[in-house]
Amino acid sequence: MLNNFTQYVFVVGRLADGQINMLGTAFIVSSDGCFSTPRHVIGDDPSGLVLLLPKISNISDYQDTTDNTCRYSAATILEVDPCKDIAILKSDLRLNWPFPKLGSFDELVPGEEIEIYGYPHCVTGRNVLTVQKAEIGSKVLLSSKGVKSKHAVINTQSRPGQSGSMIYSRRLNQIVGMLIGTYVPPGAGVVVGGINPHELNQTTQCISAHYIKEML
Numbered sequence: 011m012l013n014n015f016t017q018y019v020f021v022v023g024r025l026a027d028g029q030i031n032m033l034g035t036a037f038i039v040s041s042d043g044c045f046s047t048p049r050h051v052i053g054d055d056p057s058g059l060v061l062l063l064p065k066i067s068n069i070s071d072y073q074d075t076t077d078n079t080c081r082y083s084a085a086t087i088l089e090v091d092p093c094k095d096i097a098i099l100k101s102d103l104r105l106n107w108p109f110p111k112l113g114s115f116d117e118l119v120p121g122e123e124i125e126i127y128g129y130p131h132c133v134t135g136r137n138v139l140t141v142q143k144a145e146i147g148s149k150v151l152l153s154s155k156g157v158k159s160k161h162a163v164i165n166t167q168s169r170p171g172q173s174g175s176m177i178y179s180r181r182l183n184q185i186v187g188m189l190i191g192t193y194v195p196p197g198a199g200v201v202v203g204g205i206n207p208h209e210l211n212q213t214t215q216c217i218s219a220h221y222i223k224e225m226l
Contacts, residue, residue, distance in 0.1 A: 012069050012141075013067060013068050013069050014107065014109070015069065015127050015141075015176075015178075016064050016066050016067055016068070016069055016139060017064055017067065017105070018037050018038050018105075018109055018127070018176065019035060019036075019037045019038075019064075019127045019128060019129075019139060019175070019176055020035070020036050020037065020038070020045065020061045020062055020063070020064065021033075021034075021035065021036070021061070021062040021129050021132050021137055022034055022035065022036040022045070022047050022051060022052065022059065022060070022061055022062075022085070022099065022174065023059075023060050023061075023062055023082070024052075024055070024057075024058045024059055024060070025058040025059075025060050025082070026057075026058050030060060030062070030080065030082065032062070032129070032132040032133055032135065032137065032171070033051050033052060033132075033133065034047060034048065034051035034052075034129070034132065034133065034171055034172070034173045034174045035047065035051075035128040035129045035132070035171065035172060035173065035174035035175045035176075035189075036051075036061060036099060036174050037127070037174070037175075037176040037185070037188075038103070038105055038109060039098070039112060039185075039222055039223075039226065040226055041104065041105050041109075042104065043100060043101045043102060043103045043104055044088060044098055044099065044100055044226060045061060045085065045098070045099040045100075045101065046096060046097070046098055046099075046174070046188055046222045047097050047099060047173075047174040047188075048095045048096065048097065048173045048174050048188065048190055048191070049090050049091070049092055049095045049096060049097040050095055050173065050191075051097070051173050051174055052087070052097055052099075056086065056087045059084070059085040059086065059087070059099065060082040060083065060084055060085055061082060061083050061085050061099070061101055061103065062080050062081070062082050062137065063080070063081040063082060063083065063103075064139070065077070065080075065137070066139065069139075069141065073137075073138045073139065075136060075137075075138060078135075080137070083101045083102055083103050084101065084102070085099040085100065085101045086099065086100050086101075087099060087100075088100040089225050091221070091225060092154075093154045093155050093157045093159070094154070094157070094159050094217060094221050095154075095190055095217065096188070096217065096221060096222060096225060098222070098225050098226065109185075110178060110183055110184050110185050111183075111184050111185070112184065112185050112219045112220065112222055112223040113179065113182055113184030113185060113186045113219055113220065114160070114186060114187075114218045114219055114220035115146070115149055115160055115161075115162045115186055115187055115216075115218045116160075116218075116220075117182060118146050118149070118162070118179060118182075118186060119146065120145075120146050120147060120148055120149065121145055121146065122145065122146050122179075122181070123143055123144070123145055123180075124143070124144060124145070124146060124164065124177050124178060124179055124186065124187075125141060125142070125143055125177075125178045125179075125180060126141070126142040126143070126144060126164075126166070126172070126175050126176070126177060126178075126189060127139065127140075127141055127175055127176045127178065128140060128171070128172040128174065128175025128176065128189060129171050129172070129175075130168075130169035130170070130171050130172045131169055131170060131171050132171035133170045133171045134170070134171070136171075142166060144164045144165050144166040144214075145164065145165045146162050146163075146164060146165075147162075147163040147164060147165040147213060148162070148163045149161070149162050149163075150162070150163060150215075152215070159217060159218070159221060160217070160218040160220075160221075161187075161190070161215050161216060161217050161218065162177075162186075162187055162215075162216050162218070163193065163213050163214070163215060163216075164177070164189075164213070164214050164216055165213060166213075166214055167192065167213075167214065168189060168191060168192050168214040172189055172191075172214075173189060173190060173191050174188060174189065175188070175189035176188065176189075177189060177216050177219070184219075185219050186218070186219050187216040187217055187218050187219050188216060188217055188219060188222065189214060189215075189216045190214075190215050190216060190217055191214065191215060192213075192214055192215075193213050193214065193215050
């Protein structure tokens with residue numbers, strides 16, 4: 011089962027002038043080639059979006075960080091929800107085996123373990139699928155433009171490139187959420203040596219996957 015996850019989670023990037031700039035993480039949400047990623051990862055420019063094909067099929071394989079080659083599939087934006095920071099991408103990729111259903115955080119409780127599948131530091135050129143485990147710290151309602159949505163705070167610090175990571179519950183065998191990013195207190199804008207100290211915390215916000223399902 012774990013090896014299948016190598017084929018569910020991809021790097022999303024942008025092709026320009028023969029170069030691919032890796033933007034973040036995306037994961038497959040339908041057998042006809044739909045992927046989910048945060049809207050802030052792809053921004054407002056729909057041009058040149060691509061999904062980098064996985065380089066491994068066995069999660070135990072060593073991933074060669076010196077290998078800069080890649081294969082990719084073009085992607086287009088199917089739908090965007092800016093309030094919930096969700097974008098659905100469409101590609102020609104197809105999945106030949108069942109993948110976990112989209113669920114939600116509703117059935118999870120604080121303290122329960124979840125798994126995170128994503129590409130930390132891909133924005134700086136590191137194309138390495140990474141598996142992490144963390145606990146649900148709390149379930150919260152967050153508001154954007156007056157619209158409240160269900161999120162979970164997970165007890166780990168996210169890294170650049172992990173936005174869009176799949177949040178998986180092994181107990182439910184469901185994709186329960188998508189990693190959005192590190193919590194930053196309002197008004198925290200002081201940067202020291204290129205680092206915002208307020209971002210050096212141990213919690214990360216993830217949106218419930220049932221909003222992704224509603225967009226399909």
